[in-house]
Amino acid sequence: MAKSIMVQGTMSNAGKSLFTAGLCRIFMQDGYQTVPFKSQNMALNSYITKEGLEMGRAQVVQAEAAGKEPSVLMNPILLKPTNDKGSQVIVNGEVLGNMNAADYFKYKSKLKPDIMKAFNKLDEANDVIVIEGAGSPAEINLRDDDIVNMGMAKMAKAPVLLVADIDRGGVFASIFGTVMLLEEDERKLIKGIIINKFRGDVEVLRPGLRMIEDKVHIPVIGVVPYLTVDIEDEDSLSERLDSERTVEAVDIAVIRLPRMSNFTDFNVFELIPGVSVRYVKSEAELKNPDMIILPGTKNTMGDLKWLRQNGLEGRIKKMAAQGTVLFGVCGGYQMLGMTLDDPYGVEEGGSLTGMGLLNIKTTFSEQKTRTQVSGIFGPVEGTLSRLSHIAFSGYEIHMGVTETIDAEPLTVIDHVSGQALLKTDGTKNGNIMGSYIHGIFDEEGVASTIVECLLNKKGLESSSLQKLSFRQYKEQQYDLLAEEIRKNVDMDIIYKILKAGV
Known part of the structure; x- marks a missing residue:
């Protein structure tokens, strides 16, 4: 014992x-x-175990510190806020349902x-x-x-x-x-x-x-x-989210969505000298970054409406048209498409027009996809062309099913939850691309290759950059x-x- x-x-x-x-x-x-x-953990940052079960990232960090494989036993209850008064309740790694605070207090x-x-x-x-x-x-x-x-x-x-x-x-x-x-x-x-x-x-x-x-x-x-x-810090209390960071030689702007999740996807970029990662929530804060990232979110439709209301959507689309690299992860990937349909009321119900930058359509489903994956990037054109055929690993965690319409996939997955299985993920359109995979930048060489490409686009040298071992650093x-x-x-x-x- x-x-x-x-x-x-x-x-x-x-x-x-x-x-x-x-x-x-x-x-x-x-x-x-x-x-x-x-x-019981309340957080929007979550992780998928080898068994395909969902748990809070804080316990993943602690498990890594202990030299142990993360297990949902370490965090049997996870609450993921969907709005100011309610959360998705996850028990033993699987979705139990959505509850408001009062109902959960009675149920717990x-x-x-x-x-x-x-x-x-x-x-x-x-x-x-x-x-x-x-x-x-x-x-x-x-x-x-x-x-x-x-x-x-x-x-x-x-x-x-x-x-x-x-x-x-x-x-x-x-x-x-x-x-x-x-x-x-x-x-x-x-x-x-x-x-x-x-x-x-x-x-x-x-x-x-x-x-x-x-x-x-x-x-x-x-x-x-x-x-x-x-x-890794837990959720939105992190000092990483301070937007008042100095702009470096390579400037990456992550849009700070109201229900942003898994912002730890981008920590690896902060390890590279000469790179700034800024979390921005207004047009004024966006400035003129080399790469814009739309992160995951617990409420894709609601956060897309927020982008429209504060003018960020229009500014992002204009910059993407001018050649700025735009990368969407999970919910951010869904936003980049043509339409978002929610027939089961998983988020807000009804339909919403997407940003129209990728030829995809997303339908929210009642079942959550939870898998660990690995594979390689397919042929990539444009600024990030050197990402082509580089290996990655990560995990999927989403409620949407995305259909591509005459669009090229971004990656080829060869293993799902430890089993050999070929499938594709994500979509690309020049310098605009998206993927469902959290942690896609963490594998050694992925983030540094992106930074090299962004430096070279500006005519700057990248010879001092080293391929990163994120695991060793942690x-x-x-x-x-x-x-x-x-x-x-x-x-x-x-x-x-x-x-x-x-």
């Missing part, structure tokens, strides 16, 4: 996901079979058996389970039938570490308020406090640490500095994260907490 420890936070974006990943790496480095677990207690079944399977096969909470345990309106914070800690019999973000200010108030709003039995589960994202001299902070320990009777066991590790970042946590957190105490349990 595994030992469990849980990471909770005083607020959203306190650093729970990253700290959990760091602990997973440390325990793995120390020789323990370690897995992450989050009973029925999911406890699914949560514990997944947890117990991990418990049987591993030495350590690092559990992540969500938001704050002090959200007292959600205390009844809680399944992700203290309710999960009780079900797993896991001691809790409380992470607090000092960078935003008010860290001591947030710690004190969180602890005081908990029930007495919940307070007893918290065995240590981590101050996160600290900038400055820790000696100046020490009087405050002693005072907060006296008030809440819980030890502060670490002060983690504001880290510069480059590890491994280095996980090791750096673990090293920083070891330096600034008392791991001896954490091991004692883990061993003692509750």
Whole structure:
């Protein structure tokens, strides 16, 4: 049976996901079979496992840090917001349906058996389970039938570490308020406090640490500095989405759709010197990029209407006509077509005219496509011609079926979910192209080839560029994260907490 420890936070974006990943790496480095677990995740960034099941990307990152293949057991419930009041509910990797917040709040207690079944399977096969909470345990309106914070800690019999973000200010108030709003039995589960994202001299902070320990009777066991590790962030709180980035030699503009999903598809470009990746949401922010990317979205029709209303659609179409490279991924690919039909009300119902840049038609279906794929790019013309026949891998996750009309496919897929199978994906029309495949830029050489092509179009040299090993880079970042946590957190105490349990 595994030992469990849980990471909770005083607020959203306190650093729970990253700290959990760091602990997973440390325990793995120390020789323990370690897995992450989050009973319920709310995110638009998701991933498809080898079995074709959907889970949150945060647990994929944590699994990578632990050296484990991502499994839906690590995230049995995923909520993907469809609007401000509702989400698509995914249980054990498969779509249960759409629910508004009130209905889900009433329903969620029925999911406890699914949560514990997944947890117990991990418990049987591993030495350590690092559990992540969500938001704050002090959200007292959600205390009844809680399944992700203290309710999960009780079900797993896991001691809790409380992470607090000092960078935003008010860290001591947030710690004190969180602890005081908990029930007495919940307070007893918290065995240590981590101050996160600290900038400055820790000696100046020490009087405050002693005072907060006296008030809440819980030890502060670490002060983690504001880290510069480059590890995937969760959802739209990411600082990557700041549009005020300096324009570099190669400028890539990702349209920041209101329901954008899987923006981590583009992180690989940020590793290349001289490349800027900007997330833009207005004509003024778009400027004059070398490449425009329309990303995935949880609401293709709604976000296409948003593009029209704010004038971005017209500007994008004009720039594409002038030769700017335009690439659509998943929902962004669907937008580029002629029509979007939603006969089953999967999104907004009815039909909508697309941007008319690719000769495709999309019909939304009730069944979701969930597969891992690999293959090669077909013949590519125009600016990105050197992409021709380069290998890629990634995954499909979409509710639409797209029909091509006398259009050339962008890629040839040769393996689907580990099985040899030939099929095509995507479409191209000169410098305009689209694909359903998330992660299509991650394979070694794909992103750097695109950047080379964009540089050469401007008459600039690309000899200094190196083919990227994104996987190796991520491994280095996980090791750096673990090293920083070891330096600034008392791991001896954490091991004692883990061993003692509750």
